[in-house]
Amino acid sequence: MTCREFANLMDSYLKEEISPKKRELFEVHYFECDNCFADLKLRERLYSKEVPIVLKGKKPFLVWDLKPLLVLSSFLFVVILSLVVINNYREAEFLDGISNVEPPAYMQSETRGALQDETFRNAMSQYNNKQYIEALKLLNAVDPSSVNPQVLFFKGICSLQTNDPKSAIKRFDVIIKNMNPSYYDEAIFYKGIALLRLNKRKQALEQFNNLASMFSPYSERAKVLIGKINSW
């Protein structure tokens, strides 16, 4: 056995994990080789556990040391995440509560961009009876290309009332973009409401602030909503 082979087997020998065949060759070697026996003896002393190994001073960085830190940070992460989720949920609930406003009623006497169409009248009859899905179907039949501001506005309201705020926003945006005076203020107000339903607080505030700065019958309602939103 060479000294190199011997060196590789020292720990196995002392732990008695060496094969019987190699064991005798190993033993012969340490009887003959002073240098290898010195190495073996040193290891034997360490295995004897009679030599205390005292650690002092600054402890080196151990991955194991991270364990409590990892547990703590994971715990904190879960707590923070839970708080964020709860807060978001509560905020959504709050915004949803604020956005719970009555839809504007349709008056037969309404003249702004009015259509004197039988289907439209039926649609608005359904609307006033809070049958928004039916109303929406009929309104789509009246004005499939969505150009009439009155039809567009009530379509938007119907979408809002049927829990489809995204479609409502698209419809209100057409009115706002065209700056059609007939339903411009209402479109901004109800777009703000639709944004609240989508928990888009900042964007909703923009709409209401815009409205509050205008001379509009909706300004006061917008201010009230701004106050409520900011109270969160």
Added chain:
Amino acid sequence: MKSNNSLIERLKQNEKEAQTELIKKFNSRILLYFRLRIKGEESYEDLVQEVFASFFKGVGNDKIPEDAYIAPFIFGIAKRVMFNFFYKKKRSENIQKKSEENFESSYDFEEAERLENESMNNVIQQAMQKLPEVDKIILKEFYLKENGVGDVASILGKSRHYISVRKERALKKIKNEILKQKDLYNIMQREK
């Protein structure tokens, strides 16, 4: 220290100093051999004595031609003594008989080893203090806690190779410290 070249000649001339030199050199090896081969014995004193008794008898009978044959010869005897221990039930009688015949020694083999170990432990402990903390942790995990290289590597977040290399380097440093005091530790003698 006298040269090993003349050890056989000096032993043939019944030089006491040569006998002590030889016993000091092989005592630890024989004890380690017996401890790992024969378990559960309170004392191995008689067995070691039998080995040396047989060896000195062999020297007297000119069975060992030169120094190079000493170690294999002693190992052969140790092995035979071990077999005798296992296969012959009248161990104590045989040992007593051989001891009376060939070798009379007041040498306390186990006590000598204990003192030697004690001194070595002190030197190892002092040498250990000079090591970097990470080396101490590696040695502690490996030898005191008997963790494998893989386990120590996981604990320290390093590769197995890194752990093995650092362990060997640390042991070499300790060994060098021991060798500096080799007059105290006959066991660590080596020819330059």
